[in-house]
Amino acid sequence: MEVGKSIVRVDAFDKVTGRTKYTDDLCDASAYVAKILHSTIAHGRVLSIDTGEAEKIEGVVKVVTCFDLGEYKNYFPTAGHPWSTDVSHQDVADRLVLTDEVKFYGDDIAAVIAENEVAASQALRAIKVEYEEYPVVTDVLEAMKDGAPQIHKDYPNNILKHTSISRGNYAEAIKEEGLTVVDRWYNTEPVQHCHIENFICYAYAEGKRITVVASTQIPHIARRVVGQALGIPWGDVRVIKPYIGGGFGNKQDILYEPLCAFLSLKVGGHLVKLDCSREETFVANRTRHGIKFHIISHVRKDGTYAARKIEMFSNQGAYASHGHSIAAKGLGAFPQLYPCDNVEGDAYTVFTNRPVAGAMRGYGIPQAMFAVESHTEDVAKIMGIAPIDFRLKNLMPQGYKDGFSKNENYYDTFRQCIEKGKAYMDYDNRLKELSNQTGRIRTGIGMAAFWYNTAVWPISLESSSSRLVLNQDGSVTLQLGETEIGQGADTAFSQMAAEILGISTDEVHIVSNQDTDITPFGTGAYASRQTYIGGFSIAKTAGLLKEKILDYAYILTNMPPAITDIKNSMIIRTTDNRELISLRDLATEALYSLSDSRHITAESTAQIKSNAYSFGCCFAEVEVDIDMCKAKVKKIINVHDCGKLINPALAKAQVEGGMSMGIGYALSEIQLVDKKTGKVLNDNLLDYKLSTCMDHPHLETAFVENPEPTSPFGTKSLGEPPTCPVAPAIRNAVMQATGVGVNELPMRPEKLYEYFNKAGLLK
Amino acid sequence: MEVGKSIVRVDAFDKVTGRTKYTDDLCDASAYVAKILHSTIAHGRVLSIDTGEAEKIEGVVKVVTCFDLGEYKNYFPTAGHPWSTDVSHQDVADRLVLTDEVKFYGDDIAAVIAENEVAASQALRAIKVEYEEYPVVTDVLEAMKDGAPQIHKDYPNNILKHTSISRGNYAEAIKEEGLTVVDRWYNTEPVQHCHIENFICYAYAEGKRITVVASTQIPHIARRVVGQALGIPWGDVRVIKPYIGGGFGNKQDILYEPLCAFLSLKVGGHLVKLDCSREETFVANRTRHGIKFHIISHVRKDGTYAARKIEMFSNQGAYASHGHSIAAKGLGAFPQLYPCDNVEGDAYTVFTNRPVAGAMRGYGIPQAMFAVESHTEDVAKIMGIAPIDFRLKNLMPQGYKDGFSKNENYYDTFRQCIEKGKAYMDYDNRLKELSNQTGRIRTGIGMAAFWYNTAVWPISLESSSSRLVLNQDGSVTLQLGETEIGQGADTAFSQMAAEILGISTDEVHIVSNQDTDITPFGTGAYASRQTYIGGFSIAKTAGLLKEKILDYAYILTNMPPAITDIKNSMIIRTTDNRELISLRDLATEALYSLSDSRHITAESTAQIKSNAYSFGCCFAEVEVDIDMCKAKVKKIINVHDCGKLINPALAKAQVEGGMSMGIGYALSEIQLVDKKTGKVLNDNLLDYKLSTCMDHPHLETAFVENPEPTSPFGTKSLGEPPTCPVAPAIRNAVMQATGVGVNELPMRPEKLYEYFNKAGLLK
Known part of the structure; x- marks a missing residue:
């Protein structure tokens, strides 16, 4: 059994040794550097742009403004949703690669293409813009x-x-x-994803076709949107997605792939790189x-x-x-x-x-x-x-079925999750211990539950294609459109393929990078869909490959597929478990046979017309320094029922990451905007108080593995859920400690001061 | 009809604009540079290698000698032949990545890995080798x-x-x-291929797997041989073949892929580049x-x-x-x-x-x-x-069938080819005009015929796999293992796919680069096999794709596949030629359908158990300056029956290249070796007299298009044939002019002097 094992990530070695290639590592040094001129007003119209001084700067290749769109003035949508052929379900197309209609402070109004970073930066500063301003x-x-x-x-x-x-x-x-x-x-406030690798892409043209290499979660969707933005056939766009350093949804939007492609076409298809700074990431990417x-x-x-x-x-x-x-x-x-x-x-x-x-x-x-x-x-x-009693009385009961999604709660999962959380926290005893605090530093214990839908059916298309190749040594190569974005998807996918094929995970070579020219179609990493949806696809394709392998085994062994199977990389006879031939020998013979040569591969699309509830809860113990208006998480656990775990170690890691993000969401993170000017006030990691390992205690995780009956591997979403229950659990702990319910995020000292003061705690 | 058109090469734009990426263009600047220490004796044994001084040079990372092979001392073959599971048909495995048993002047005995070219070159010079010498x-x-x-x-x-x-x-x-x-x-002498791009490769390891990017004609074979050389599972090797600047068979051998991979492993999998100099190409690659x-x-x-x-x-x-x-x-x-x-x-x-x-x-x-x-x-x-009469009396007659290959001469092709050649040369008249020459400069007219077998069946496996993807705009992407090596294969393949699919060639996006992890298995470019063998594969896979498209058209139009077809990128009803739906609309709907989403792709292997004769002749008119012992081609034509032409313009270009090579083979090219030391005397393009456009007249080409009945596109070999009849045609022209039959190649002045002198012409 390969599924359920804590196998080391398939990309661990390269990531640990720094050998993994990200977009910037792959970009040729001959690339022109593009930089974007962002608006310095939040609402208005660009009247004119004077690029004269900028163009004189040595190394500047071209300055392109919102007035230079020409044939490329095509409004496009940016949401990373599957295309819908039903016009009424298509995303709103309201973006241009560059615009003269400024709608926020930081809008994209012009771009510089230069031979190097310095020239590009100098040129940005040398451009003069005249605006007509509107109220904000x-x-x-x-x-x-x-x-x-x-x-x-x-x-x-x-x-x-x-x-x-x-x-x-x-x-x-x-x-x-x-x-x-x-x-x-x-009230909740906007926060930013703060992935390590900022958005970056580069583009170049070959003949009539344009290639964009981008740090995106959604290469196949990016192909379509770049096609829309440039007004060219979608097949003339090729998008390649290397390893990416995090996305968290920000890269589930089309950020600058169309602009970069457009800029490349403006310089005759020359290689152009567009690399967002952290400041741009905060302002001109996306927020929650x-x-x-x-x-x-x-x-x-x-x-x-x-x-x-x-x-x-x-x-x-x-x-x-x-x-x-x-x-x-x-x-x-x-x-x-x-x-x-x-x-x-x-x-x-x-x-x-x-x-x-x-x-x-x-x-x-x-x-x-x-x-x-x-x-x-x-x-x-x-x-x-008692809040837990209240919840258990009202929470979605076992057997509940949603009329729209057809999702069903098959188990008494909430109770099971809550019991695990309570046990870890020693909840009942601890609650008693904490019942009569009077000091200025008080501790509270709180919890929150959540549910999350896996994938996007029936709102949108759910479809995933994959391809498997039997190599001549009996190993297989796996390609699919669903993307590794740091979460470990490649490892889970490899385990799934190995499981179905009866081989070990290290005999599965997954192609991590998607290339829309050749990678089977899949919509990408979002909606915590990948192990669920990709699981169907891999199960289907691996089943087809196995069928072809056993067909060939029939030729070589005379034993028909009805009584053969693959186990431990051997073709076995199921009736007596005799090993008939190794998969390696079969693979070599199949490829090089002079009588019947076959390159054994399989490819299929799985369209999924179901999704699945994912459940869980968070318990947090929080120490509140009333005078300092500071809350500090002392102990925390997330308990998840995401069905069967494909890889427990990776699942745990994913939950820990989500909990960290939840703590930041609860206590410190906020995108501050000046109300008058619309300018972002904390567009960097010094002023934006991202939660780090310094800010949280040991992150405990636990799982309730109720297998999801609609999934071939019994799994359902885990990518996004961990971040969902954390902030309210902390908020409820603060309330339990102080009696004050803080109804706004984040609960940073300024906010706690406001609430504590109002509640008379600071007198 | 897309087949038969002189469509512009699919890679023309990028090649003309210098944008095509070759191996060196793709190699990251962080690569270590590897250089090989070649033996300075032709036969003997390496007693010791002192690397002490070399290792001290700044920038030198490692010096690896023939004594450092360790677990990598695996003998491997280098021939670019498909693997045979029959041991008796396997190629002789007599190479090591580095050897202490020197067998020619230039053998590979050690290698330097350095941070840059200069350090690597300095280190080579600083290595001291002690040999035991044997007779040569x-x-x-x-x-x-x-x-x-x-x-x-x-x-x-x-x-x-x-x-x-x-x-x-x-x-x-x-x-x-x-x-x-x-x-x-x-007697014929060794010559060298003299492709523009010397052999180059680079290698790096990811986890336990090693990737080699190489200028090779045979990526899938290279995978296997690197696996053999390193003693690792073949699936742990990934070979990528970018565009290559010519091969002509030299890159149908495994040259330094195994050594480069070995060197990378010796430095922990770091990226290592090995780029042959022209001098090494002449000595340590291959010759005819x-x-x-x-x-x-x-x-x-x-x-x-x-x-x-x-x-x-x-x-x-x-x-x-x-x-x-x-x-x-x-x-x-x-x-x-x-x-x-x-x-x-x-x-x-x-x-x-x-x-x-x-x-x-x-x-x-x-x-x-x-x-x-x-x-x-x-x-x-x-x-x-008369020589033509003599030939026509004896040449393989129409209806001739070879017992071994089962090849058949279906047409009166030799007569047809010779007639075309005669007509262009105005042969009969010209022969009369030239019949009574007595001067010191005389002109002769000669000809030669040839046949050539297409592909390698029944000697070896003939098998080609391909994959087609229907993109969402109705264009298709084509992948196959057969390789573009400059000859225009990608264009021919694209035309074939378009032909079967009823779309235009510019709607076929071919993936030129092979990557053994994902490219369907094919053995590569050799034996003039590609349009013939690849044709079967493309015809089969495109047929499958079309079937899937028409199946989907049935869903959308209710018209069953029995009465539908694709023409001009439209699904038509064959009974009345009505256009039912565009392929583009079908493709978009198929991918994004909420009721039945399918990523329509097809993949198949065609194993070919036939091959085909290719025929033709060359006529040459040659002026001989007896006193100067110089022969100069004044007029020349090759006439080919390679079946139906897929792309007449590309066919013509291919023939012209072969003719140029044939002229060099006839008159100037030879690899000179010192008999005592075994050292190559002319290891560069100054001393090696490669034939150039300065050395030949207008190259005329003509074709007899007798469609090959065993081929889906009526085609057969053309890659190698053009070079086959040229040298004897020139030799026969010289004999016709002077009465002297020169029985040794090349007929350079030294050789003509010898023959003319012996014949008494120089008295």
Whole structure:
């Protein structure tokens, strides 16, 4: 059995020895350097750009402005979603490679192509821009008001999209007698992904075709979008994805692949490299949406919900990107996590003059979980019910089935996860110990649960293709469109292929890099879809390859496929387990046979029309220094039911990363924007307080391995979930310690001061 | 119809603009530079190597000698032949990556790995070697004598292999009365390929796997040989072949891929580049075998052959390389070109202390054609029969079928080719004009015919796999293992795929570079096999892809595959030619369909169990300056029947290149070796008189397009044939002008002086 083993990452050696090639390592030194001129206003129009001085600088090859688009003035979308042939389901196409209609401070209005970095930087400074300025709006509720500055012409009140959900009869249900009403607002702020490798790409043309090598999670989607942006057939675009140093959703957007391709075409197809600085990453890439939530719960005395209402206001920033799908996913979380017969929900995604928000680990769920699990804690407290008891009474029960996604909760998973969390925390004893604190430094213990959907069906296409090649030594080569982005996908995929084929994982050579010319189509790394969706694809293709191998074994051994199998790289007779021939000998003979030569390969597409719930919870013990307004996590555990683990060690590592991100989300991270100018105030890692290993205690992880029945390997999402329950667990611990429920993220000292002060704690 | 059109090469734009990436362009600047220390004796043993001084040089990383092989002391073969699982058919494995048993002047005894070229070169000079010297033999007949220095221990009299052919009863047949006996020796000398890009490769390790990027014609074979040389599973080797700047057979040998891989492993898998200099290319790569021929013909008065005997002595040089297969192919040419009931033939391939001979354009046939067509001319002259009449009487007749290869001459092709040649030369008139020359500058007109076998079945495996991907815009991507080596294969392959698929060639995106991890298995560029063998493969795979496309069209249009087809990139209904849907729309829908998503691809192996004769002739008019002993070609034409032309313009270009090579072979090119020391005397392009455009007149080409019935595209070999008939045509023109038959190549002034002097022409 290869699946379920903690096999060392297939890319470990190269990564540890520094030999792994990332995009910049692969770019030829002859590349021209492109740098982008970003707007220094947040809203307005470019009247003119004077490039005269810039062009005189030695080493400058060309300066291209928003007025030079010519045939390349094609609006394109940037969301990393599969294409839809249904126009109404296509992403909003509102970007140009360069624009004169400035919508945020940092918009792309011109670019310099130079022989070197220095010349490019000097030229940027030498360009003179004249603007017409418009009023700026950065707050989501302000932007929705009548009379607010309109950012995109077809969107009144800046509302990109509004969707509602409704179940039962909210208006009637709230009339029930004896209900306690809990009405609260919760707020989350934009944060940035902070992957180690900033976005980088390079492009060059060969004949009529253009190649873009990019640090992207979604090479096949990038091919399509570059085709749209350049207005050329999509097959004329080739996108190559090397190893990448993290993405977390930021690289699930098309960032600068189209611009880089355009710039290359502007210099006759010469190699052009575009490498984002950290400052640009913070401002001109993507952020996690800041979302304001308004939740009203009507609770019966017995601690059940009679009716609930949720309003969400998602700050999209300047362009549509992933847009409303994120708010919609967040909204969908409410009635599923705590089912209630009478629910109303509204989600609004709203343009503002802020940097663009897009996908980020969790895709709306971290925000939603902060709101809903803070609110749950508030309700429990108000109702005087122990928060875990309250949750277990209301959480999605075993057997629950969602009407839209058809997802089902097959197990008593929440209870199992919570029990594991409680055990690690010694919860009941600890709660008693912490019950009567009066000092200025107090400790609290809190928890939060979550659910997460695996993959994107039925909202979008779920399809993954893979190819397997039997090499002449009996090893196999595996290619698929789903991408390794640092998370260990290649290792999991290799284990899956080995499992089906009856060989060991080190006999699977996975091609890590995707090349849209040759890599089987897959949509890439997002929605925590890869082990689930890729699992179907690999199972199908490996099954086909095995069939072909056993067919050939029939030729060589006279034993038909009905009674043969592959085990430990041997063709065996299943009736008596006799080893008939090694896979190596078979592979060599098949390739070089003078009577029947075959290059044994298999390729297939798996279209998936299901997805799967992933569940879990976080428990955190937090020490609060009331006077210093500081919260510090002292002990923390995430418990996940992501089905069967493909590789426990990698699963653990993935959870730890997500927990770290959750701690930052809870306590320190925020993208600060000046409300007047729209300028980002902390566009670097000194001023942006990224959570590091210095900021957290030992990160404990535990798993409940309830195999997912819809998955060939029993697995479901784990990539994004770990980050979802952390912030509300910490928030609830702070409340347990201090009695103060902080309803805004991040809970940095400034915010705690505000809350503690208001609560009279600082007197 | 895409096949048959003179479409511009698919790689033209990039090659013309200098943007095509060759191996050196792709190698990262961080590569260590490896340089080889070649022996300065031709035969002996290395006693010791002192690397002390070399290692002290700044920038030297490591010096590796023949005494450092350790676990890598594995003998490997170098011939670019498909592997055989039958041990008796495997190539001779007589090479080590470095050796202490020196067998030629230039043998590989040590290597330096340095940070840069300068340090590597300095280090080479600083290494001190102590040898034990053995006697040297460079002549093939000397080497066969008893008591000659023995070069390989298992080969008495240095005979690598001896094969015989026999038909009828030679001993009896020569007793027939009235026979004229023509008994002559002919000699060809080694020449070098002189491709523009010298052999270059680089290697690096990733985990346990090693990647070699090499300028090779045979990436999949290189994978296997590197595996053999390193003693590791073949699947642990990845070979990548970029564009290459010519090979002509030299790169159908494994040159330094194993050494480079070994050196990389010696420095922990660091990137190591090994770039042959021109001097090394001349000495330590491969040459065309020099072969001595002895032909005895017994001719009846009516100009028919009663019996013939051929002896061939092929000078292999120091290592086996392609060895006897080249002499064997040459020997096989005799009884087929001029069938005769009673034939005896013997071919010997013999080791000498010369540089290693291997494959070179024509694979034994240029040598054999020089001998046989010189001899034919001699016989015709002696018999007093016009040489063309004599040939037409004796040449392989229409309907001839070879018992071994099953090849058949389906057409009256020789007559058709000769007629075209005669017409261009205005042969009959010109012959009259030239009949009574007495001056010191005389002009002659000569011709020679040839045949050539396409591909290598039934001697070896013939198998080619290909893969086609339908892109979302209806274009396709084509991958196959057969390699573009400058000859235009990619363009021909693209046209074939387009032809079958009903699309235009510019909608076929061929992946030019092979990567053994992912490229379907094919054995590579040799034996003029590619359009023939690749044609089967592409036809099969494109047929499969089309089937899948029409299956999908059935879903979208309700019209079943029985009445649909693809024409001009449209799915049409064949019954009324109605256009149902564009291939582009189908492709987009197939990929992104929410109901039935498929990445439509196809892959298959075609194993070919046939090959095909290719035919033709050359006519040359040559001016001979008797006093200056100089021959100059004034007018020349090659006429080929290579079946249907896939791309007439590329076919013409290929023939012109071959003719140029043939002119050099006839008049100037020779690898000169000092008999005492075995040292190559002209290891550079100044001293080696490569034929250039300055040395030849307009090169005329003509074709007879008799479609080959065994080929899906009616095509057969053209890569090597053009070079085969040129030298004997020129030789026969010189004889026609002067009466002197020069039986040795090249006919450079020194040689003509010898012959003219002996004939009394210089008195």
